[in-house]
């Protein structure tokens with residue numbers, strides 16, 4: 001039988017990279033309090049769920065998991081069970097948890113996760129349930145625990161919230177308005193990560209292109225990139241997510257001047273039809289998007305471009321869908337992450353009348369996938385014979401005798417090599433390409 005540790009903690013994380021980063025902070029607080037990470041909830045004295053609510057299907061899964069956790073409370077009434085994050089931030093959700101999930105001790109939102117230590121202490125001492133979800137965002141809390149990272153890559157949150165109100169998205173309602181961190185705090189966090197061996201950082205925000213507009217004095221995202229670019233021993237900088245409407249020429253110029261910033265941009269287009277883009281409230285049309293892509297490619301000819309697409313948005317006709325396929329042909333993304341539209345209550349799109357059937361969505365999805373897979377492979381073919389700079393990450397998961405790493409364009413490369421090159425930049429000559437992976441041979445240890 002698994003033994004429960006008095007100081008063990010276990011965190012379930014659902015959702016995006018922002019949530020992963022929040023879970024790192026929760027873990028940091030627990031470590032500061034003397035807790036240790038354990039591998040199974042059966043070993044933990046504190047079990048937390050950090051939730052996501054972007055998809056309604058995820059919500060059902062999370063509530064199912066929350067219900068299952070009751071067995072730990074029954075096995076040991078001293079176990080603390082907590083839930084936080086985006087899902088909890090929705091109206092009525094904390095009441096639902098209070099009344100229907102009586103084994104839950106702690107409920108907190110996205111704006112007060114820094115209060116976790118106080119909440120756990122109160123809960124321990126008084127044995128009372130603590131339900132504390134803040135409606136508004138308040139100040140950015142910089143006194144988060146020092147991060148301890150393993151590996152050579154890390155994510156760094158540069159801003160919180162989103163002001164865009166895309167009609168299908170719940171984020172602005174649960175993560176609040178845009179708030180940027182001070183550049184000095186971001187630079188200090190990256191410097192500390194680099195001291196721990198990190199070589200690549202990804203700067204994170206729901207819309208990084210509007211970074212700094214709320215600061216006094218305002219600064220641009222391009223300026224921040226140039227500041228982070230100065231950090232010694234840092235090899236690579238990436239960023240996500242970009243909003244096309246805020247991706248201005250100064251950012252393109254900054255990317256050309258900051259050599260550590262990789263030539264890779266994830267630029268969600270979501271749809272190729274003007275009517276759908278308007279219904280989504282995206283703030284741009286296809287002509288604008290295509291023009292932006294052409295400006296980016298002029299400045300950064302080797303750029304790798306990826307995107308997000310939503311299939312079957314309410315009202316999407318066959319012509320609208322054909323426009324999306326046409327846009328894929330025109331842009332030729334290296335990869336596209338495709339989602340079937342799913343109704344998210346609390347958003348304007350959920351109330352739209354002309355919802356698309358699941359069958360139609362699936363048919364369109366298959367067509368789109370086939371096209372994009374073909375394009376992704378064609379985008380990789382010219383790489384055969386090229387020598388690419390690869391940051392070595394470790395043994396390949398699919399072929400442990402080989403190493404794997406990523407190019408500046410974020411493509412996965414599998415090649416023969418020595419473990420002592422992990423964490424280093426090497427040159428790999430590409431011999432064969434597949435849709436998602438490049439295969440090659442080591443040329444040299446440094447390009």
Ligand code: SF4
Pocket residue numbers: 162163164165166169170171172206207243
């Ligand atoms: S930009 Fe749109 S899709 Fe992205 S987080 Fe903001 S509201 Fe949601």
